[in-house]
Amino acid sequence: ADGDTVPALVIGSGYGGAVAALRLAQAGVDVAIVEMGMSWDAPGPDGRVFCPVLKPDGRSYWLRERTDQPVGYFMGGSYNKDIDRYTGVLDSEDFGGIRVYQGRGVGGGSLVNGGMAVTPKRENFAAILPSVNAEEMYSTYYPRANTALGVNHIDKTWFESAECYQFARVGRKHAERSGFGWTFVPNVYDFEYMKKEQAGTATRSALAGEVIYGNNYGKRSLDRTYLGAAAATGKVRISPLHKVTTVTPGAGGYRVEMAQLDSSGKTVAVKNVTAQRVFFAAGSVGTSKLLVAMRATGKLPDLPGAVGQKWGNNGNVMVGRANHMWDGTGSLQSSMPCLGIDNWADPGGPAFAEVAPFPAGLETYVSLYLAITKNPNRAAFSFDSGTGKVNLNWQKSWNQSSINAAKRIFDKINAKEGTIYRTDLFGVTKTWGDDFTYHPLGGCVLNEATDNYGRLHGYPGLYVIDGALIPGNTSVNPFVTITALAERNIERIIADDL
Template sequence: MSAHQHLSRRRMLGLAALGAAALAGQSTITAAPRAAAAGTGGDGGTFVPAVVVGTGYGAAVSALRLGEAGIPTLMLEMGQLWNQPGPDGNVFSGMLSPDKRSSWFKNRTEAPLGSFLWLDVINKNIDPYAGVLDRVNFDQMSVYVGRGVGGGSLVNGGMAVTPKRSYFEEVLPQVDAAEMYDRYFPRANTALRVNHIDHGWFEESEWYKFARVSREQAGKAGLGTVFVPNVYDWDYMRREAAGEVPKSALATEVIYGNNHGKQSLDKTYLAAALGTGKVTIETMHQVKSIRQQKGGGYVLTVEQKDVNGRLLATKEIGCRHLFLGAGSLGTTELLLRARETGALPDLSSAVGAGWGPNGNIMTARANHIWNPTGAHQSSIPAMGIDDWDNRDAPVFAEIAPMPAGLETWVSLYLAITKNPERGTFVYDAARDAMNLRWTRDQNTPAVNAAKSLFDRINKACTTIYRYDLFGGQAKNFADDFCYHPLGGCVLGKATDNYGRVSGYKNLYVTDGSLIPGSIGVNPFVTITALAERNIERVIKQDVTAS
């Protein structure tokens, strides 16, 4: 049986395990007896050979490859499993009528577009609940993150972009680029089930008129566009448009989850990991602290809560090998807390440094009345404006949808810029929480780069910016939130060149905190490929040899 056939078979076994857990209402997800993943430690607590914290991209890669190597592995996820329909028959709530499923313990939704015509008509009051999208608010920067089995893959636009090789080499010069582009990027794209839109369908579909309008306008300014692959199943979308299957991308679903069509991690890497029979996922389990065991290994203090936030239990889980895949925010906070409280005092001073928002800036333009963008818009982006080779102001701008269900004459963009500014996370002992040292002024280079590109388009098309979409004030560039948090535990600084945490044996970082603040495109393919590279070395040298 080929490697691909093995992966497909494991994925089917894992999907069955996920379905069984949902039907039973269980917080434990496994395709094997519970004892296969965990045993009893000498202190009566749980002991597992390997623990993976989180279920996002790097975590999912690590768990799959550990399971394939025969290593009993426990994944700890602070969010819930999203495959149980609610009262309306859907797993996720839509963007236009969000309910408590949309947000992580909020009283009100916090969508990136805060207003329309300066009216507060987008966000809704909701009941606090373990919803799928969180906006973590620091003093002068907010970060969107996914909560649930699959992490950010549940709430992103699915744009599966491999970075330009020259910029990858600039950002991560210590990583063999030839190896990445020949082996690990293709491996990641295959396992993520990345696919490409049919260009003929794109050109004729009413659902992508908004993208064609932006392409034409970019062309008038001498700017080129590129099609972008995605993990959303484009064939499913074509059937949505034909009325053959339930709508998801064509029903304004994305930031609060897609009910159909999207190949999120629970359907790819995580399903395959569960299918090895060696991986167990515990949901609604948040790791609060880490300490070292005598004689090696680690003990995690973990809080188990229900979906309404009630504390059910506090557990201690021991392991020999600990993989941190809780994302740039989660992983960095755990390590900062461990260093500053003295639990892991030998952690590098580089932990917390090198953070950046991947140069994210959101902006929008107002089109002429005779140039509509379409009342029907797919929620899944398919195209970007590529001006990354511009020496003065490199920009890759995702042509974003604004699926309002009516004509808006708005062209919306998420610009990824090359901002050299970096933030630093610090531990606040009084709050037992992490702060981000980052000021709005640090986003000035990113705003200037985005403005340079869109000023050219506006000039060529005699159009203007929209000032009414990002809150109550007149504001044309949203520079106070990001979708792509990167850094905090930078590869080669806080860790060695394979994610081994400096100062400690058998402790690893496997997520976007390894990337120093910028990668020039949507980052999840890079995070996945880098995790594939790192875990291959770690299993060979550290795990199977121990």
């Protein structure tokens, strides 16, 4: 409430925020989480929490009048739809050179993501974050994160015959026939629940295509794991539909100003809270935007120049291939990917490509992929005093490097299979999904913008604990690494700072 004083305030309830909240609470600290999105726990008028995939309504997008689907086209037309403006669960934030998809709500990205829970190869992690003791990460913090997230593995026997993974088996076959390595990928979606969906004994969620607008069943999102455990301590209070706008030093700690929003995005109240410690966990983009704005407007003027730098898109690029009629990918597809093609060791263009579902409810013969590549480009955030907004200078042309790396896999597969790229999925005629990312990373890089545990230089009691710490790439899907790094950092912060 307005005027309160709290020992610890966490901005955002995604992976970093959820870890911070749980571990602080377990150490006896009272925590206030401030989350700009909604709490997705109450059914709408149709009896569901999240909206149907093929009939999206306001619940699908954060304050938009029209959907903005990542794969937004099919056979010559856009299949976006008009929707009511509402504080929906998926945000497509447009920075000109790139659209950044992010989850909005209690649970952050865990509400909308594909659940792929990938621990990177140790040598890749060590190259990305050389200041972090990799031995500790792999013996302690990655296992801790995987356990607390509820990561589980697909039953390999079931996989071989499950109708809903025909698309993945076809993707694997094509990778193998072209000599590429592949690997199963663990997930936080409950595979036992999915088996029941396939058997017809449980309400379908992954098998109903649910993912980017939220899963009504089956997904172990953070509200059921870390945040559920945090709430059970009795020491954590979450304020949904509250957006932090300002953080500045004040008497007894930091003064945090926030806007309370209604479900149309309008500010209905402005509140001020004093916090002894503030954890920035608003996501790579949210944290970077806040800190860059605070530095530019003199609220936190001593933040270092490294704040706002080294932002990357995890080398994301999407592409579809058109299969032959005898290589159908199935009319029933699980929305949870379960395997990836591993070409990271290729010095000519490292890539890890997830074999992605394209659940259209009918046979499309499409093989879809989301490639994570080692794109070297990094963008910076800057404050525009004219508009009061924070810009990100990512250039669309920078994604050519990602396309080149992805082509090293898919040109080869196309040549071997005698197939071609789909050109109708990302525009009327556009082969590459190269203008958006699911994996924003960086902006407040560990050991540069912060110390080696996320403490912001110049401001004791301010911490960064989310994807902003990771310098633009994780070599695989990022949330397990974000979670494990947060586990490492919060343990040290609790031991040394409290």
